[in-house]
Amino acid sequence: MIHSCSEERKMMILWSLCLIFALSNSILVVIASPSQHLCLPDQRDALWEFKNEFYVDSDVTNFEKMTEKWRYNTDCCSWDGVSCDPKTGKIVELGLISSSLNGPLRSNSSLFRLQHLQSLDLSYNNFSGILPDSIGNLKYLSVLRCSSCNLHGKLPSSLGNLSYLTHLYLSVNDFTSEGPNLQLVLPKLSSLKSIDLGSNQFKGTLPSNMSSLSKLEYFGMSGNSFSGSIPSSLFMIPSLLDVSLERNHFSGPLEIGNISSPSKLRYLIVGENNFNGPIPGSLLKLVGLEYLDLSFWNTGRGIVDLSFFSHFISLRDLDLSGIHLNISSTLHLPMINTLTLSSCNISEFPKFLENQTKLRYLDISANQIEGQLPEGFGRLPRLWYVNISDNLFSGKLTMLPNSTRLFVGSDNRFSGEIRRGICELFGLQVLDLSNNNFSGSIPRCLESFNTTLWVLHLQNNSLSGVFPEESISLGLISLNVGHNQLSGELPKSLINYTDLKFLNVEGNRINDTFPFGVSLLPHLQVLVLRSNEFYGPIYSPRDSLSFPNLRIFDISDNRFSGVFPSDYFVGWNAVSSVVEVEYYGRISVFAGGIRRYYYSSVVLTNKGVKMELVGRVFTMYKIIDVSRNRFEGDIPESIGSLKGLIVLNMSYNAFTGHIPQSLTNLTNLQSLDLSQNRLSGEIPPQLGKLTFISRMNFSYNMLEGPIPQGTQIQSQNGSSFAENPGLCGAPLEDTCGGGGEEEETEQEQDEEKEEKEQVLSWTAAAIAYVPGVVCGLTIAHILTS
Known part of the structure; x- marks a missing residue:
């Protein structure tokens, strides 16, 4: 009996443990179960249909095939590029950048059923069509990015319905407009902070009154065909930070307008337009400018004194290419990071450059600067991009700054040997010394760059000797030593330069x-x-x-x-x-x-x-x-x-x-x-x-x-x-009809001969047929008798 009770107690404990284990396991399963998805079914279905509206290139990497990773029976809020509102389950963000989507964005696309979208980024896909008017149905959009999507046609007027839109990026497409369409859309986007419509085919003028865009910070319209003047109301927007309008057809004077408070504008990029006349003194109102591009401003016969720009104490990047400049030997500019003074009619090396210790990028190409590079130039500690091409520099090439990454010294009058000191520039990526008078051999130390040197261009000099095996960096992309006096064989090590795209050795004496x-x-x-x-x-x-x-x-x-x-x-x-x-x-x-x-x-x-x-x-x-x-x-x-x-x-x-x-x-x-x-x-x-x-x-x-x-x-x-x-035949004087009759006679003779041969063939067949029949009947009679 005692034994029986003990067994019962053990069984009860065992069953209790099993029950506890089962209940706890069930609770864990419920907690961990994915059966209740955050994403709503109608949102998932719309996304799935959208994915199937396009085809994905088969030759792209798996990383780019974002929609190919989607699985219908999983929570769409966890799909790549998708974000949902955690409370409602509505999709609020869709980012499918570089997803290799190919095909038109249709007006009835299921995309437009995602009514609660706040951010849409479809950049770097191939839609090859228009941006449909249905985009205006996404009334909660605050961010729209469709750059580099092969879109064309006019901007849909429905964009003006997107009252919450703060960021609009449609650059690098083929949108067209004669002006009125854009003038109607832009003023309605009162919440806009940033707009980039650069590198399209827009024409016409900008809206004259930009005051409705009171929150605008970035305004980018570069690389189009806009004309007329830039409205002065643009510069009166108090929040404006960056303006990028280069490579258009803007003309007339540049009017900054009456700015009541200190301007916050940092970037003003208006180069390569059709502006003319003196550089306006009203630019000095833009006291906070850090980047200024006025390149190819047509000043007529006027010469601009570079000291004008010393008043911009925050200036870091300056491009005055194509403007005739006067540069005083006592000039002092703020510490500049990038300076472009190409085609400025400069005849002497600017002395102030030797004190620009923060200078990283310098382009003084296409001037008439004579003499040698000054020694102080080689001591600039941060200079990495140097373009002094198309000048009259002469003598031996002096030591370059140790920080140099790209050096373009082509089309000058440098002479003598290329100094071995060039090989101490361990970060050098591009070396172009073409079209000079260098002599001697190619330095045998260039292999010291290992994989850093990408471009070596030494064409059109007087370099001689055997092409040294150890003269090439393994990372070379482009090698041009054409039109020298090199001899011997090509380096057998060329087969190791697996990144090489361009090889030119023309006009030498290479025997191989x-x-x-x-x-x-x-x-x-x-x-x-x-x-x-x-x-x-x-x-x-x-x-x-x-x-x-x-x-x-x-x-x-x-x-x-x-x-x-x-x-x-x-x-x-x-x-x-x-x-x-x-x-x-x-x-x-x-x-x-x-x-x-x-x-x-x-x-x-x-x-x-x-x-x-x-x-x-x-x-x-x-x-x-x-x-x-x-x-x-x-x-x-x-x-x-x-x-x-x-x-x-x-x-x-x-x-x-x-x-x-x-x-x-x-x-x-x-x-x-x-x-x-x-x-x-x-x-x-x-x-x-x-x-x-x-x-x-x-x-x-x-x-x-x-x-x-x-x-x-x-x-x-x-x-x-x-x-x-x-x-x-034409265009020769000899016609092709001279032997026509003879050729025709020969053709007729050939046809007659062919007919006779056919008659003989049929006759022979008939002659052979009759004896064959007789013979056949005779044999048949003998066999049956």
Whole structure:
């Protein structure tokens, strides 16, 4: 009995523990259960539908595919880019920056069902359409950002309904307006603190009365086509801090107006407009200015005294490019961070610069400054960006400040050797000493920069000797040593410079075989070996020669030889595509808290004319020039896959065979030169249908037959087809009708011969048929009897 009670007690304790455990576990499950989402179903459904209105690029990183991470059965308030009101569950913020959304933003988009949105950021997507009027339905919006979204058309007038809007960013699109639309919208946005409509296509004038924007702090309209005057009422807004109106067509005097209290304006950027007359003295009312850009102000014959700007005691950044200046030797300016005095008609190195110990950025390019750089210049402790190009500096290049990151000293008269002291600038990123009179060898110490040196441009000097292996930094993006007297071989270590995009060694005495290793450089876009002593084949069965990003290939005027295999140009993806995906030519340099850009360039021949490609032009031109070598054999059919090609020059070689029919696929071709070869056969008739081609040359070959008909071909000079004895038709004087009757007779004879052969064939068949039937019947009779 005692034993029985003890067992019962144990069982009761056990059951009690189990019950407690089960209850506690249930409580934990309820607490931790996600079954009750903060996000409301209608909000989730609207977001999900919005996601499905677009397609996402398959080649972008997972980090950018924000909407691809959304899961329908989860709390949408936890989705990337989504924020909800913790009390109501309504979505109040949606930020899908750079989410690779492609497709139009429709007027009936489910986005506009999110009526409680307060912040919407869709910047850096590809909507390729208009900003629909439905945007005005989001009446609680205080922040709207749609910069760089490929939007166009007029601003929707419904923006004026967004009475809570404080921040409006629609820059870098293609919005257009003749003025009235913007003039109607802007004054209604009385809560606006910040607006940026820069880099669009706006025209017309700004609203004359800006007083309704009483809370405005930032006003950005740069890079448009606004005209007329800047309303003085803008500067009378007491909260205004920054004004950015550069690169427009504003004109007339700049009127600051009557400012009753000290202005808070810090940034005034109005350069590259059409202002004229004297610099207005009313600028001195803006006592708190830190950044002032008046570049390319047309003062007529007036000369501006730089001492005028010494009154701005808070000034840190000053750009007076394009204004004729008078600079006193006793001038004292406030300590400046960035100073741009390009094209200011300065003839002496400004003495005051030697005392600017906080100076980080200096541009005094395109002046007439003579003599050597003063020693005090080399002692400036913070200077990192220096552009003294296009002046008359001479003598040896003195020591540069140790802090230098970018030095552009091109287009001067510097001479002597490039001093080894340049290699002590351990943070150097860009070195451009092109178009001077430097002699001696390339310093062998440049490899000390390891990965910091991105740009090395030494073209158009008198540098000599062998190109040293140890002269290049592993981080190089652009290397140009063209038009010197360098000899020997190219450094074999080039294959290690995996960031290299631009390689130009033209106009030297380099004696080497083709650098097959450069095909392994994944980012190479420009390869120029022109006018050297390179020799041998440019194809090797064991070396792949696929240049996926190459767009300019110039190996002309060398001693290359051999044949091109038919698949030689397979894998040249950048030239095969007519779509641009990368902006080469601009190299971003960041130091000292400032981002600046440096532009590479190359001189090439197009349509018989030498031209310099700079910056964005690199994305427009795709060129192959193998002229003036010793190539032979057929022109490869794979040339027709290069549909983005603009210039093709294969002249002065020994190519044989027919002109490839695949050339007719090159619908973007503007210049074609196949002259001075041994090509035979006809000119493909379809070449006459290439509408962009404006220069072609087939002279000095063995071509025959009629010249194709087509506006572009017929507009060529007869010399483009000269010395091809078998060619006939316009624009040559030889017509193609001389042997017409004889050809017709031969054709008739051929047809008559063919008919006779057919008759004989049928006769023979009939003769063979009769005995066959008789023989068959005889055999059948014998077998059945």
